[in-house]
Amino acid sequence: MKSLLVKSATILFPGSSLYGRVADVLVENGKITSIGTGIILPEGAGEADGSGKYLAPGFFDLHANFGEPGLETKEDLETGAAAAAAGGFTGVSLMPNTRPPVQSRSEVAYLVNRSRELLVDVFPLGAISQERAGKDLAELYDMHQSGAIAFSDGNKPVADSGLMSRAMLYVKAFNGLVFSYAEDPSLAGAGKMNEGTTSTYLGMKGIPSLAEEIMVARDIYLAEYNDTKVHFTTISTAHSVELIRKAKEQGLQVSCDVAAHHLALTEEALTGFDSNFKVKPPLRTHEDVAALRAGLMDGTIDAIVSQHTPHEIEYKNIEFEIASYGILGLQTVLPLAVCAGLSPELIAEKLSVNPRNIVGLPVPALAEGDAANFVLFDTDTHWELNEGTNRSKSSNSPFMGQQLTGKVHLVANNGQYFTF
Structure with missing residues (x-):
């Protein structure tokens, strides 16, 4: 250098x-x-x-998707790291949404070894369940030993309460952490956007806020029952913020993050049927955006994430109904945080300090x-x-x-x- x-x-x-x-x-x-x-x-x-x-300390992203291994046409480690660096990130934790999923020590070791020479530190998240199918626990301890910093089924919720409870209890033995992607599939159904006035106007099936909030409530109860930690990733509704605020007031070991685009965009962006606005959780209402911003300001929401989800053009430049969920996010997190009214000091807290604290990594010092x-x-x-x-x-x-x-x-x- x-x-x-x-x-x-x-x-x-x-x-x-x-x-x-x-x-x-x-x-x-x-x-x-x-x-x-x-x-x-x-x-x-x-x-x-x-x-x-x-x-400030280099930003750290708790929720990014690269394609490697298996989906390198979407994003490989080098291009993902380049986008992360351009967004100010010197560390990223990668969701296990790959092919095969990151579900054993071999996939974790592959990512750790392949990324050693990059400017951006890459930290794999191991899958909670085998094949992210929500049925049987994956090799959590082996992945932890190989370098996985936490566990998540990525963009698939763990619908089975018993499995989620066992995962929380299992990782407690080595001070591990489970990420909860809060969505009840039976309530979300085949929805494509937020359920409400706009979805009715557009004639599209909606995903109710309840689909997220009922799972937030469930996993708060599970964390309390097992006396364990849980981290909620990409919360999007006002009531989710309130549930987590109350859990923190009770002294429960709960943390959460919000995707940057949920701080700046609402469901009204979908009126033009532009599939680049199609994300999950879906864009919500003005009231939800205001509550998310307030949650950042009062400390209820600990961190901001990119939810970086790259796709080839054929997955997006098609009819809205069948387009894939997700947008690029790594390079736009900072501008969206500025748009949400965060001060530079708060940006450093939510992007540099708190994300590392959540997963137990040291914060770079000066x-x-x-x-x-x-x-x-x-x-x-x-x-x-x-x-x-x-x-x-x-x-x-x-x-x-x-x-x-x-x-x-x-x-x-x-x-x-x-x-x-």
Whole structure:
């Protein structure tokens, strides 16, 4: 790694004596060697202007989908990591929605070993059940030993309450964590969007809020019964926020995240039948968006995730009813957080600090001798997501061609750095 000097950036590293102050940071051979003001640029070093920008621990995404292994035409590790880096992420946890699913030590080890040379740290999530079928537990302990940081069936809910309870209890033995994707399939049915006035107007089958909320309530009860942790990923309704708020007030070991697009988009975006807005959980109402934003502000919602879900064009450029769910998300998380009204300090908390705390990973520090792991960003630069700036292999984003506010300028990790 060529030496790098970041000049005059506002420091947002928690615990740093310089928090909220402007400083220079010099990185040499991948390590921070000097922090202060007026640092002279070494000969041959790169320089990044941090004026009006914020230097925080590299963002960490708790919910991303790459295609590898088996679905590399959607996204492979290299292109996914490139998109993550451009979005400010130096770490991502990958859902097991691959072919085969990440359900044993071999798949976990493959991802860990294949990603060693990347700037972005890749952390697999192991499947809760074999084949993500919701019937039998997968090899949870073996996957934990091989590097899986938590467990999830990805975009498939664990409908069997007994299986979910056993999974929570099993991982408790090694302080593991289960992710809950809260959806009752019998209530969601074949719905394509949020159930409500807009779905009625468009003549489409809806997914009621209840389909999510009843599973949030169930898994809160299971976590209480088993005295275990549970993490709810991509919650989307106002009542889900309230249920989790009350669980936290009771002292239960509950955490949750929200997908960035649920902070900015509502069901009304679907009136044009653009399949790039088709996601699951579905886009909800203005009231739900307001509740999600409020939940971030008061600490009920711990983290923001990308729910990055790349698809080939043939899965999206078709009739809305049969199009696949999901949008690209890694490069638009920061602008959507800015759109939701989050301050730079809160952005660093929800994207850098809390996600790592949830899965028990250390938060990068800013001190001389530490490895450089940071992101330099601002909240006012305008830029466009287009064919030239998109780093993903796929292009299924509703924000393609739009002006976005809030930009990542630099990421550094693993002895590497990229500027944007």
